[in-house]
Amino acid sequence: MLDYSEKALDHFFNPRNAGVLEAANAVGSVGSLEGGDAVRLMLRIDPDSRVIAEARFQAFGGGDAIAACSALTVLVTGQSVDEARRLTAGQIDAALGGLPGDRKPAADLAQAALQAALAQFLGITPEAPKPDPKPASVTLLAPRHESKPKILREVPLSPEDEATIIAQVIDSVRPTLRADGGDVTLVAVEGAKVRVHLTGNCSGCQLAALTLGGLQKRLADALGRPIRVIPEQKPLVSIAGAR
Amino acid sequence: MQPVYLDNNATTRLAPDALQAMLPFLTQDFGNPSSMHAMGRAPARALIGARRAVQALIGAADDAEIVFTSGGTEANLTAIRSALAADPSRREIVTSAVEHPAVLALCDHLERAEGVTVHRIPVDTEGRLELDAFRAALSDRVALVTLMWANNETGTVFPVEGLAELAHGVGALFHTDAVQAAGKLPIAVKGTDIDMLSVSAHKLHGPKGVGALYLRKGVPFQPLLRGGKQERGRRAGTENIAGIVGFGRAAELAPAVDLAHIARLRDRLEAGIIAAVPKVRVLGDLRDRLANTSCLAFDFAEGEAILMRLDRAGIAVSTGAACSSGAIEPSHVMRAMKVPFTAAHGAIRFSLSRDTTVPEIDRVIEALPPVIAQLRALSPFGAEEVR
Secondary structure, eight states: OOOOOHHHHHHHHSOTTBSOOTTOSEEEEEEETTTTEEEEEEEEEOTTTOBEEEEEEEEESOHHHHHHHHHHHHHHTTOBHHHHHTOOHHHHHHHTTOOOGGGTHHHHHHHHHHHHHHHHHHTOOOSOOOSSOOOOOOOEEEOSOOSOOSSOOSSOOOHHHHHHHHHHHHHHHHHHHHHTTEEEEEEEEETTEEEEEEEETTOSHHHHHHHHHHHHHHHHHHHTSOOEEEEOOOOOOOTTOOO | OOOEEOBTTTOOOOOHHHHHHHHHHHTTTOOOTTOSSGGGHHHHHHHHHHHHHHHHHHTOSOGGGEEEESSHHHHHHHHHHHHHHHOTTOOEEEEETTOOHHHHHHHHHHHHHHOOEEEEEOBOTTSOBOHHHHHHHOOTTEEEEEEESBOTTTOBBOOHHHHHHHHHHTTOEEEEEOTTTBTTBOOOOTTSSOOEEEEEGGGGTSOTTOEEEEEOTTOOOOOSSOSSOGGGGTSOSOOOHHHHHHHHHHHHHGGGSOHHHHHHHHHHHHHHHHHHSSSEEEESOTTSBOTTEEEEEETTOOHHHHHHHHHHTTEEOEESEEEETTEEEEOHHHHHTTOOHHHHTTEEEEEOOTTOOHHHHHHHHHHHHHHHHHHHHHSSSOTTTTO
């Protein structure tokens, strides 16, 4: 039995502000069809007052994702950009009367969409998409993970083969990320750990977590063993232009 | 309005007849069948009757081949553990990628903690076992082949009698999880190569908490539960008499079920939905699946959201997905069948029973299309594709 609160159920069955906002000047998209959760948040922000005049959403996902987006649009409408930037997943969760424990990530998803939309409005796109994608370079720091993998491949891959597959998988997701003004590059492979560097709209922790989750799953599927994708800690490019 | 219950692969309504048969053993006939005094007589006789009914349900040669358990999970676990103990030189298990967690989780554990090699045979996009991979996995190192008779999510039927012959070809034991198959297709284990078979009462209108393991005469066996001499020393613990009696009565009622009628209702449901909803796929092996099961995958709609809206409309179904660590993931069966990612999150299982009626099916055909249309309209994907 799904144990959603009355508030969450109300937002799911009667979603507020659902649909396309033609006049949007800030759009944030997170998640994927493949991952089972995808959200597009559209905001119309008054350029002079920097107040969110209108918010609408589209969502593919369970009751949790749809309810979280609905609640989010209600929360941010009338907020200033600065107020909205401080909105936490916890506040979205609270507006839903508290999602069930294992469904809290839906609030993170909605908050990530908000942050992405606001980042677009504020022009936080530090790195322009590179014109010619080359396969990400690979450094092998450690031999293949020794402990018994959960998913067994018939023939174990050599570290070199694995590195090639990892680079291919990462390249395959780059066009999607670039479309959203971001990028991902491979830093290193260490056993079950794949270190990557996220830039642009992909960086910033909430978004990064979602992007990395999808990448992690693709890599694990491609390699047939569990993989942990770890983002390299590089700070978001400062908006104030500090050097 | 009465809810439309189309989740009979999860559990079924207890047959009123089964309840009536059970009640005396929860009231005046409370005795222990092992007691030597008169109070033990009625439960002991009832136990014999129920055992014969379950024997008949699966077409076993002898009622002594039936061991009552606490359900399908215990029967599966007993069979697998027993087979591994029978020949310590054989340390491999062959199973499939689409088994019930009752089998797969135990296999994972055996592999991780006890060094058993597990071959999980893949299935094709219709859920049929990859026979070449199955043959390749068989060897004289295999202690047990365990394969489900029918899949709980798609209803796809495995040709277990033939698979059992192949298993015996390499000297392995053969077990089948027939929890979904019993009562939904004809089963006659006598004369087959099936060594062990699991059944559960609550999937065929019996009570929860009771099941049985069929153990062919002569098959080596080690009990899971040791203790008293109940079930000929094969399953210790005072018998769940009321549950066993309810199981027996439910087993007696099973042959009268008109499976062809249930299949017609299922086909009416599928035809009605397919006619009204674009971009829907029927999952499973359409040539050989359970009469009561329909697994439909809707592109660009998410299963839990569909389920919740149908639930609000008084229709109970289940999704081909499970929530794992915050994300709703397609089930292992959907993944094994390589359901395209546009639909993998939108799988809904409708499972009918003998209680299902035409008006109920028509209510679903009416209620479902707007639900899918609303969710697709909410979604950022596929606006063109589904029109």
